[in-house]
Amino acid sequence: MTLDVLVAIAFAHGAWSIWLWLELVDARRGGAVTCTLGGSQCTDIWDSTFASAVQDWTLLPVAAWGVVWSAVAVLMPLVARRAPLGETGRSPFWLASIGAAVLGLLGIALLAGVMFRARAVCTDCLLSYGLVLQATRSLAVMD
Numbered sequence: 001m002t003l004d005v006l007v008a009i010a011f012a013h014g015a016w017s018i019w020l021w022l023e024l025v026d027a028r029r030g031g032a033v034t035c036t037l038g039g040s041q042c043t044d045i046w047d048s049t050f051a052s053a054v055q056d057w058t059l060l061p062v063a064a065w066g067v068v069w070s071a072v073a074v075l076m077p078l079v080a081r082r083a084p085l086g087e088t089g090r091s092p093f094w095l096a097s098i099g100a101a102v103l104g105l106l107g108i109a110l111l112a113g114v115m116f117r118a119r120a121v122c123t124d125c126l127l128s129y130g131l132v133l134q135a136t137r138s139l140a141v142m143d
Contacts, residue, residue: 003077006138013131014070020124021063041120050114062111066128069107072100073135101136108132 027033027043045051046062055061060068080093108129115121 003081006077006135007074009131009135009138010070010073013128013135014067014074016124016128016131017063017066017070020128021061021067023124024061024063042122042124044118044120045111045115045122045125048114048118065107069100069104069132073097073104076100077139097139101139104132105136 023033023042024046027046033043051062054065058065076093076097080091080097083091083093111125112129115125
């Protein structure tokens with residue numbers, strides 16, 4: 001896979017995360033949530049104790065952190081492509097790309113655990129996790 005594929009997947013994840021964030025905002029205003037991929041338990045996850053703690057601590061809801069991850073996952077590989085190579089033959093930004101991938105994997109593992117514990121399934125969140133996994137896989141194949 002090429003760097004362009006990785007960036008495209010991360011960009012798609014960012015667009016999806018923005019959609020989820022908008023749905024979350026609408027739900028908090030009393031609007032009806034449309035779980036795009038079916039199911040109806042998205043708000044159970046978004047309003048969980050864990051998600052509330054993340055928002056209280058960071059001032060950003062979990063869906064917004066998906067947007068942040070996507071921005072890093074898009075920008076770091078692009079910067080790494082143009083940055084001078086370090087002693088290892090790779091740009092230091094390449095290591096940042098790998099770090100973003102690892103944090104993405106840890107994040108989806110944690111969030112999947114929250115979903116499992118809540119006995120609720122957010123199918124839209126599962127798509128987000130799948131995109132993170134695919135972006136990480138793309139990065140691993142390129143390394």
